Amino acid sequence: MASPNSYKLSCSIPGHEMDVRGLSAAFFPDGAFVSVSRDRTGRVWVPNSSPDRGFTEMHCMTGHQNFVSCVCIIAPSDTYPRGLIATGGNDHNICVFTLDQPQPLFTLKGHKNTVCTLSSGKFGTLLSGSWDTTAKVWLNEKCMMTLQGHTAAVWAVVILPEQGLMLSGSADKTIKLWKAGHCEKTFTGHEDCVRGLAVVSDLEFFSCSNDTSIRRWLVTGECVQVYYSHTNYIYSLAVFPNGQDFVSTGEDRTLRIWKQGECQQTIRLPAQSVWCCCILPNGDIAVGASDGLIRVFTEVEDRMASPQDLQAFEDELSKTTIDPKTGDLGDIKMEDLPGRDHLDEPGNREGQTRLIKEGQKVEAYQWSVADSRWMKIGDVVGGSNQQTSKKVNYEGKEYDFxxxxxxxxxxxxxxxxxxxxxxxxxxxxxxxxxxxxxxxxxxxxxxxxxxxTKGHTLGAAPPSAADPFTGKATGSTSAIVSSILFTSTNIYFPKTDGVTFEQANATQIMAKLRELNGGAPGEYRLSEGVLGSLEKLLVSVCDPCASEQPTTEQISLLWKTSHWPEDIVFPVLDILRLAVRHPQVNESLCGGDADNGVALCNHLLSLMKPQARPANQMLALRTLCNCFSGWRGRALLLAQREAVLSHAADLCSVCNKNIHIALATLVLNYAGSLHGQPDLEAKAQCLSVASAALESVQDKEAVFRLLVALGTTVASDQTAQDLAKSLGVTSQIAKYTSVTDPAKVGECCQLVLKELQ
Structure with missing residues (x-):
């Protein structure tokens, strides 16, 4: 038998198409577990019969309209003797499934943002936590109470086994103890977001945090132990049945196994984010990561992978690249590194890292106590000779060195x-x-x-001082070069002024309007006088030098005509799109009367339904974008933000380039309006919609605007950066760093990734 301290790969389980975000052992069948993913699915896995290793997918659960973030198992009852599966998603919903049906048994609605954590208790009680800063208690398909008190997203919840106590951990760095809906105690000590909680006993629990620490607490309030070993955010915890030993996973690419209060084994994975873990009934450990794979590790020799599969896993790990700024590799000067003979000396602790110089490369190795050898864990990129292009994060700030x-x-x-x-x-x-x-x-x-720092300067000026959205010149080259002497080059974000759709051909618009008017039903047909008024309005809003201003009568006619039948209304919507840029029209339609703005919003949203005509969807989106050009329109859309972005998100899967560009622009305008504001819920929705859109969008201009929206949302905002990382945005956008046509996509992507380091 292998050493009890030595876990090795048992199997890798493909199936999910994106990050695996949650895992939970099931009550039935024996040895089964459930996974959920950003690919919007949950999957039930059952162990293969002996002597085969591995797991087989029992069935795939669908029901969420967006990414699935978390999962838990509801214990068996008389009604459901096999138990139930609860999943939470970015669509704000909780879906509850039986183990043998792919569609939800029922759906719990009530949260206003992503449901990112779930825990079940006795009698079918379910506790949920959300980015909306609340936790909710559910029973028999109803929300029994809402736990309010956190000031930021609730990342973690657990129900303690006795005494009716519940715990919630938040991005506000605190943990709260709840009883009967009231906060009994607040635990402080973590220096960053609390990401995970795990029950030890009736009286004790663990917590993990972005501050790279794990803490053990008494429910009376005392922190009895702090554990350090991780070098980046810690995302999840799972406790062994003995209540003492546990495992943890995090952004440093590792699964760490803790026994008797010490980190006894560090297992690195060939994936950037190791999001989740659970302990299976037989003591094996399942982990889910950003590469979409589930990996199971075991300390039982009979369940270990074949030597060939173990070698393949090690080979895959050795080919990964490591950025020293995201791990524990320290400062790197290639000329000072030893050669391969340095690996002849044994390490002195589990997980110790050693760097060597191999030709022109730097290789990283990790010491395995169990195997008494150095294992290659990847090639190091971004050493000191490359530091001019990337910042280093230290004590919450970025530096060149x-x-x-x-x-x-x-x-x-x-x-x-x-x-x-x-x-x-x-x-x-x-x-x-x-x-x-x-x-x-x-x-x-x-x-x-x-x-x-000899020879190290900030980046050179861009080749031209052009607006990346319109291509128009933005100022003299000399002024830009002067500013670059003092600030880093980022012409893309934060983008706080609204991006609008200005292009128009008034003659063609009116020609189409007259053509469609000729065949319009009698009750909708416009007189020549009305057509003339609309034409005058169009000229006045398109020509900045026009002497005539829009009249109240013209604005009223435009509003009335915008309710034409959906098959002929699009030229009127084009006029509306252009008109709302004019201060007078913006004031009148977006806020002249208390109900005007809401009516405008609702009308445009009705034209954006997924089954609506693509031309109307596009023009409604463009009109909403152009509303941001006036303070009335901006205030209206901020007030209606939740409904507008929710409807816009429904258009992510529409295969239409122009709709995607308009959708991306709308998200960007929201991001710009929210920049510098403390509204976490609003920023979370922007990030969620942008992330969802990036799954479908192919057009490079739409991708670029979504990248600018992401950059604007996370710029100088640590909480928003954490939210983006939790969505897996880093791995989602990494593919765009090499885009050179157009160059602005790759450049902007690199700047966003720098913000998220």
Missing amino acids: VFTIDINEGGPSMKLPYNVTDDPWLTAHNFLQKNELSPMFLDQVANFIIEN
Whole structure:
């Protein structure tokens, strides 16, 4: 038998098409478990009969209209002796399934944003947490209470086995203990978002966080132990039946196995995000990751994969690339690294990382105590010779360099962050003051900075100073070059001014309107006088030099005519699209009367239904975009944001380039209006719609605008960045970094990824 401390791959399970976001062991059949994914499905897996290894898909569950974020099993009851499966999704809903039907038994509605965590208790009780900052308690298909008190997304919930107690963990960095709908206690200590909770006993629980720590708590409020080993966000926890040992997964690509309070084994996976884990009844560990695979690990030799499959897994891992800024690899200077003979020396702890120089490459190896050998875990990219293009995150801020300084040999190392726009002498002075070091080191530290940043400058100016949306010149080249001396080059986001659809041919629009009017039903046919009024309105809103302003009568006629039959209304919608850019029309239709704006919104949304005509869908979207050109329109759309974006999201799957561009522009305008605002729920919806659209959109202009929307939403907003990462946006958009036609797509994508580092 293998060492009890040595888990090895048992099998890899393909099936999902995107990130696996949740796992849960099932009560039936024996050894089965359930997975959910960003591909909008849940799947039930049953173990193959001996001697075959692995799992077979029992059936695939559908019912969510968007990504599925979480899953839990509701215990068997007299009514459902096999138990039920509950899944939560980005469509704000919870679907509840039996184990033998692919469609939901029923759907729970009530949350206003993504349902990202679920936990079940006695008597069929279900607890859910959402980005809408609330947790909800459900029983018998009804919401029994809403738990309010967190100020940010609720990432984790659990129901304790006794005493009627419930726990919620949030992006507000706190954990709350609830009883009978009231907050009994708030636990503080984590320094970043709380991402996972796991029950130890009636009186104890674990929590994990973006701050890279795991904490063990008593329900009375005391933190009794803190565990450190992960080097990036920790997403999930699962506790072994003994209530002491546990496993964890995170953004550092690892599954870590903890026994007797220590990290006994680190298993790296060839995927960036290891989202979830669960412990199966036989003690094996299932994990789900951003590459869409489920992997099962075992410490039982009979269930381990064949030597060939184990070698294939190790080979796959060795071919991955590692960015040192996302892990624990430290500062890298290739010229200082040892060669392959450095691997002849054994490691001194499980999971220890060692870097070697192999030709012109840097390779990373990890020490396996169980196997007494170094295992290659990938090639390192982005070393010090490449640092001019990417920032390094240190203490919540981004820098061009973060140096490790050793003042006294054998003493502790200290970090010195530096941007190439900083004064090296002032930086050195501040560093010495912060670390209470003697001023005598000033010259030494300043010269170190100067020597190690020689030749490093900020990015060159873009080849032309053009608006990336219209191609129009935005200013003189000399002014742009001057500004680049002091700021990093990002001409794409945040984009806070509205992007509108300006192009028009008034003659063609009126010709089409007259043509359709000739065949319109009698009650809708317009007189020549009405057509003349609409033409004057069109001219006045298209020509900035027009002497005549839109009249109240013209605006009223436009509004009335916009309710023409759907098969002939599109030229009127084109006039409406152009007219709402005019301040007077914007004021009148979007807010002149208390009900005007809501009526306009509702009318446009009715034209955007999935079964509606594509031309009307596109023009309704463009009209909504153009409403952002006035403060009345912007205020209206912010107030109606939830309904507007929900209807827009329904058009993601429509195969129409122009609709996709208009949809992307609408999301971008919302992102711009919300930039700098603390409205987490609104930003979460923007991210969710943008992420959903990127699954369907092919047109590069639409992709570009969605990337700008993402960048605008996450720029300088750590909570929004965390939300984007939780959606898997990093892996979702990575494919666009190499796009060069048009170049703005690849450039913007790289800047978004830099924000999400």
